[in-house]
Amino acid sequence: MSCPQNLDAAAMRGRLAALLMEKSYRAGEITLTSGRKSDYYFDCKQTALHPEGAWLIGNLLFDLLPADIVGVGGMTLGADPLVTAVSVASFLRHRPMPAFIVRKASKGHGTNQFLEGLSNFQPGDKVALLEDVVTTGGTLVTVIDRVQDAGLTIGAVVTVLDRNEGGSQRLAERGFPLLSIFTREALVAAAKEQPAS
Template sequence: MQIVRELSYEEREVTLASGRKSNFYFDGKQTTLHAKGGLLVGKAFYAEVKQFDGRIDGVGGLTLGADPIATATSIAAALAGENIHAFIIRKEPKGHGTGQWLEGRKNLPKGSRVVIVEDVTTTGGSSMKAVERAREEGLEVAGIVTLVDREEGARDNIEKEGIILRSVFTRSQVVG
């Protein structure tokens, strides 16, 4: 939490992915790309992923925020003797070659159970885009894990769709 507080939290006006304005910002990548932060994020997300019922075959989400989280979580799982593969969902299909939306596809056959990972959730819109794309690719989504829930509607919006949202931290925990 200290790394999130020191590196990722800023008080300044920003425009969020949802288009809304805010007077504070969580730049999760500052934590997930930090050497110790990335290690701790991988361990924390792996602990959250293990809370879902049944087997989990993969973790991933929309590029770019999910990329280091998925990799760190996959490595943490491997260190614990479990295979949970990372995957990346592109924001648009690859412009050449196979034109695929999902990277890491060969590790996750259709029907694989996955968890969507995210650095920060506000309304849950980006997470739900990842859920939709994963489902279109034939994956079964067990739930979503976010590093920081800004506590601005994501939980309600996601859970009303019947999807579980777990958070490593909430804004209240980080900021106080």
């Protein structure tokens, strides 16, 4: 496919839906990280690590960010390509935002920190947390605590796919509404609207 830079937001969303369905969405029974059973599996990394997929995700997540957000971060490994894509998109769109990555375990030496990239931020900076897929929200609750402990303010929580399985409610109870590019239903519907390539 030729360079997609002339696509509007609706066209980018449709193209991303098609890529996600091709590369990341698999029907069939699976046990999720939460322990729940599901009739589909969603591996966003397959699309986020694709060149066009990264460009689309970076721009669409960027479009969802409130105006007062100054940086983005998330839990390794799922959020790593997302925060990089958004940071690069932000620079190209003249609103540069640094990124940070939250470790699953503290470094264990040196500063013993959970966050990588923290030197690009000031205490109190308002940041957005990015996640590839939200099911119960358990991972994000851990990330929220670590980011707040590091002195940053969370201004938004944004995901590529909200599975609508309790995660958004759990985050709302903590005071963090979840913004998403897609729900499962919206993803499937948007992909069906795309012309065959």
